[in-house]
Amino acid sequence: MFSSAWRSVATNIETQLTAAYFRVQKLRKVGLRGMHSTLEDVKLESMQVKILPALQDNYMYLIVDNKTREAAVVDPVDPELVIKTVQEANVTLSKVLTTHHHWDHAGGNEKLVKLWEKELEVYGGDDRIGALNKMVRQDDSFTIGSLNVRCLSTPCHTTGHICYHVTAGDGKGEGAVFTGDTLFQGGCGRFFEGTPEEMYDALCTKLSALPDTTKVFCGHEYTLQNMSFARHVEPDNESIQQRIEWAKLRRASQDPTVPSTIGEEKIWNPFMRVHEASVQKHAGGATDPIVTMGKLRKEKDNFKA
Numbered sequence: 517m518f519s520s521a522w523r524s525v526a527t528n529i530e531t532q533l534t535a536a537y538f539r540v541q542k543l544r545k546v547g548l549r550g551m552h553s554t555l556e557d558v559k560l561e562s563m564q565v566k567i568l569p570a571l572q573d574n575y576m577y578l579i580v581d582n583k584t585r586e587a588a589v590v591d592p593v594d595p596e597l598v599i600k601t602v603q604e605a606n607v608t609l610s611k612v613l614t615t616h617h618h619w620d621h622a623g624g625n626e627k628l629v630k631l632w633e634k635e636l637e638v639y640g641g642d643d644r645i646g647a648l649n650k651m652v653r654q655d656d657s658f659t660i661g662s663l664n665v666r667c668l669s670t671p672c673h674t675t676g677h678i679c680y681h682v683t684a685g686d687g688k689g690e691g692a693v694f695t696g697d698t699l700f701q702g703g704c705g706r707f708f709e710g711t712p713e714e715m716y717d718a719l720c721t722k723l724s725a726l727p728d729t730t731k732v733f734c735g736h737e738y739t740l741q742n743m744s745f746a747r748h749v750e751p752d753n754e755s756i757q758q759r760i761e762w763a764k765l766r767r768a769s770q771d772p773t774v775p776s777t778i779g780e781e782k783i784w785n786p787f788m789r790v791h792e793a794s795v796q797k798h799a800g801g802a803t804d805p806i807v808t809m810g811k812l813r814k815e816k817d818n819f820k821a
């Protein structure tokens with residue numbers, strides 16, 4: 517029989533072993549590279565999207581066509597992780613989709629092109645993008661195997677910013693949109709090279725016109741910071757509070773909070789809600805959505821979550 521002293525030693529050892537076990541499990545999930553989030557696959561009817569964390573809070577995405585196993589990568593700032601993922605998934609990588617020229621998105625293009633033995637088509641809307649060989653504009657389209665990609669020109673964060681809308685070849689079923697630093701979950705990118713009018717056109721005209729079920733894959737894990745601002749703008753919006761609780765749980769285990777959907781962003785993202793009286797009232801009472809957009813962005817620039 518154990519004495520109480522032995523029992524306490526045994527309990528202590530058990531506690532430490534349990535803690536060590538969870539540390540190992542976490543390491544297995546996040547990997548030895550110290551990634552900010554776990555690797556995750558999102559399965560849509562016609563495609564699979566592999567979420568690949570990079571740098572401090574960036575996301576790269578590998579889009580795989582279910583029919584042909586042809587693949588494209590979005591913003592491959594960490595080429596080594598892209599190559600490892602492509603090889604493990606045994607898919608054919610042929611295209612690079614660049615959202616904009618900032619180094620944390622386009623900074624891996626040249627290295628990836630160099631490391632990859634086969635020819636890569638590098639898409640983007642700005643000649644400041646490294647290794648660019650396919651310049652695209654609004655409504656240009658191309659394919660990834662049987663998938664269709666349509667380019668949406670969304671200047672404001674940068675003048676050459678492109679969002680990519682990917683759908684099945686027949687245009688039916690669930691689509692996905694890769695929004696870089698234009699639309700974030702619960703927020704939007706800073707207006708480095710553009711105006712409130714341009715961001716309005718991007719968020720409230722072009723992106724809002726996509727089907728509500730479209731999955732939104734954005735360029736950064738900023739959800740909790742953005743949602744904290746969204747709650748400040750609309751304290752009575754319950755969907756914001758619910759998403760915060762959900763996102764806190766996800767982040768506690770380093771799980772990504774992407775994707776959301778266009779329909780959800782219309783419900784909780786203040787920058788997509790500049791027509792709403794509640795948002796306009798918060799932004800000083802102007803009933804012009806573009807004035808509201810400008811005021812919200814200014815306030816967010818100085819907001820401490």
Ligand SMILES: [Zn+2]
Nearest residue numbers: 616618673697
């Ligand atoms: Zn950027």
